[in-house]
Amino acid sequence: MTQMPRHVRDALQDLMVEYAYAVDALSDIDNLLDLFTDDAQVDMTAIGLPMMYGRGDIKAFFDTVFETMSHHFHFMSNYRPESWDGTVGAMTSYVIGMGRAKDGNTVTVQVKYRMECIEQDGTWKCRHYTISPMMPLPGSLTEIHGEA
Amino acid sequence: MTQMPRHVRDALQDLMVEYAYAVDALSDIDNLLDLFTDDAQVDMTAIGLPMMYGRGDIKAFFDTVFETMSHHFHFMSNYRPESWDGTVGAMTSYVIGMGRAKDGNTVTVQVKYRMECIEQDGTWKCRHYTISPMMPLPGSLTEIHGEA
């Protein structure tokens, strides 16, 4: 592959961090949705959560998550450029994700994120986001966030 | 806000990492204090620990911490520029903080740091540092580090 330019790497890494802050705020769904293209696909099936097509699905999923959870903590590292074709860039990262539901249930996962991103009107957005498990998943994950 | 220049981002990120190494060394309090301005304020009240005004307070707090703890591990990620006015820059990060006291007690917290920094004689220093909890705090935190 062509090597991803540093400014694209920085932009994608910043986008992933923004995602963590937006998800962990547990409020302001629009702030979260703004990080995705209108037709973005989010594939959480590998961890037993839904496949989402477009912002409508993403909003529906996170509306429930924001309603259900009292605490969130998505800790990101090991950023790595995966591909770059001059327009579309993909980056992976490792994530320790923690959550506590309002009912007191808690969950911790160790996963990998892959975000495929594109620039729209000067802003980088994610158009395809996949989560893969790295360590065995706890049973409480689907219990807390619902099944796919 | 004006966008924080890359070299300021790098400097603030490095300062936060230096702080982690200095706190985890559990020795050489001067090395730790050098990261702060003389009049730096450290606000740990949101996690049940003291509000500190100036290096004297910071030294007193960490003298006790260094005396009490056998192990420290402050793991930092999700760096994010918060503000930049051309002179003062603020950056946040996520932190997993772990400690083990000499009496065998252990503690793990998931928190957010915010450091407001300024350059003095060519070196960036923190003048305001705040810790906010992200996940519920364990009871052992104030037991280990003392109450505010």
Next chain:
Amino acid sequence: MTQMPRHVRDALQDLMVEYAYAVDALSDIDNLLDLFTDDAQVDMTAIGLPMMYGRGDIKAFFDTVFETMSHHFHFMSNYRPESWDGTVGAMTSYVIGMGRAKDGNTVTVQVKYRMECIEQDGTWKCRHYTISPMMPLPGSLTEIHGEA
């Protein structure tokens, strides 16, 4: 010390991340070995694991690890340049390392990596790699990976 140039910092940080991905893939030992010089020394004695001299030793150790483990997760942060002499650069990082063996045994460690690196034919390679414990080690570590 002379300050480590940004492009060397980036290269060393990328090498450390590549190492995490290669170790966590639990396959393709050649991909892992390619990150080291032929005569690289790996010192894991501080965590009760072997001292390795050259790629042969490294291959023997990781062949067993890859055979034994079902899951790996090496989460890296707190990158910090340690030294730079114009040719050889050393960088440290903090690591949360998690593993699950095929027999169901699990292990989590909080450690520090130090990688001393050199450029060979345009590619950075590690020639000396040391792991130091930061938090007390669990008994399951040598049980899973074998003793030094």
